[in-house]
Amino acid sequence: MTSQAVGRSPAGAITVLLVEDDAPTRWRLHDALAAAPEFEVVTAATLAEARAALVAAAPQVLLSDLQLPDGHGSELIRETRQRYPKTEIMVISILGDEESVISAIMVGATGYLLKDAFPTDIAATVRDLVAGHSPISASIARFIVRRTQGQPASAPAPALNTARLTPREIDILWGIAKGFSYADIAEHLGLSRQTVPGHIKNIYRKLEVNTRGEAVFEALQQGLIRL
CATH class of the missing domain: 1.10.10.10 (Winged helix-like DNA-binding domain superfamily/Winged helix DNA-binding domain)
Incomplete structure (x- = not known):
């Protein structure tokens, strides 16, 4: 983990905690963000390092992989959302399967990018995230659309407990x-x-x-x- 403190430093900076175990990917993302003057970036390669960074202070943005050497990124997303509700969270992962996507979104991720579909300007994407948007890879967006198709916005809400759960x-x-x-x-x-x-x-x-x-x-x- 880098020695920089997580938080608002220097004045007005957007603090980013980047959690990625693959070193070349971590360096590439770090360099792309650090090149923009408004970002202050801390990196972590494991769940333990990320948790230690979160203890120090709340980042404004969490960018996290899901497959980490000592645990799953969804644990970190859930913990961050509970501890720091205002932190913006985006997944950057090779995992694009249904369970990974839905689970990450349900525990608090507001954006989801696949590693094989990185935007050309990751800094601009993080700015969009901070501005209140939800950056999502095209294939993930199509998946979400397919899951929700068939019920127009004007349709009545579904009946409760149609599955008859106890x-x-x-x-x-x-x-x-x-x-x-x-x-x-x-x-x-x-x-x-x-x-x-x-x-x-x-x-x-x-x-x-x-x-x-x-x-x-x-x-x-x-x-x-x-x-």
């Missing part, structure tokens, strides 16, 4: 959405650790999904849970 299953689904482990969910709800996978299997069957990300997306669409 109150217990909704509680478990909320735990999934928050990123809790099976053990955490079991302890919170007073359940046996062994019974949680069975409940989750029933949730997947009723919602007609196959992954955590899909389950959370469908639950939010139906209004079953709120994050």
Whole structure:
């Protein structure tokens, strides 16, 4: 991790925490951002280094990969969103699968760029993020559009709990959405650790999904849970 402090330094600078384990990519992104006078950039190569930087101060922008040597970037996104609600968060990842995208967005990412579709000017993209936009790679945007097509903006809200989930299953689904482990969910709800996978299997069957990300997306669409 660089020795620079995370925060507003120098006066008026946009502080950026860049979390990327691949050194050439990290250097390239750092140099592209640091070349712009308004950015103050700190880099981290691991989840542990990123957490240490966050303890120092709140960055205005978090740019994070998802696949890190000591954990998953979604953990960092969730922790940052909870601790620093005003921090803008963008994923920069090679992962473009449905579960990765939905999970990252659900825990707090407001932008999602694929590494094979980097913008020519990453500094301009971060400026857009700070200005309140949500930079998203074209293929990710198309995916999100496909997931939401078929329900015009004027259409009535979906009926609640069309999947007929039980109150217990909704509680478990909320735990999934928050990123809790099976053990955490079991302890919170007073359940046996062994019974949680069975409940989750029933949730997947009723919602007609196959992954955590899909389950959370469908639950939010139906209004079953709120994050």
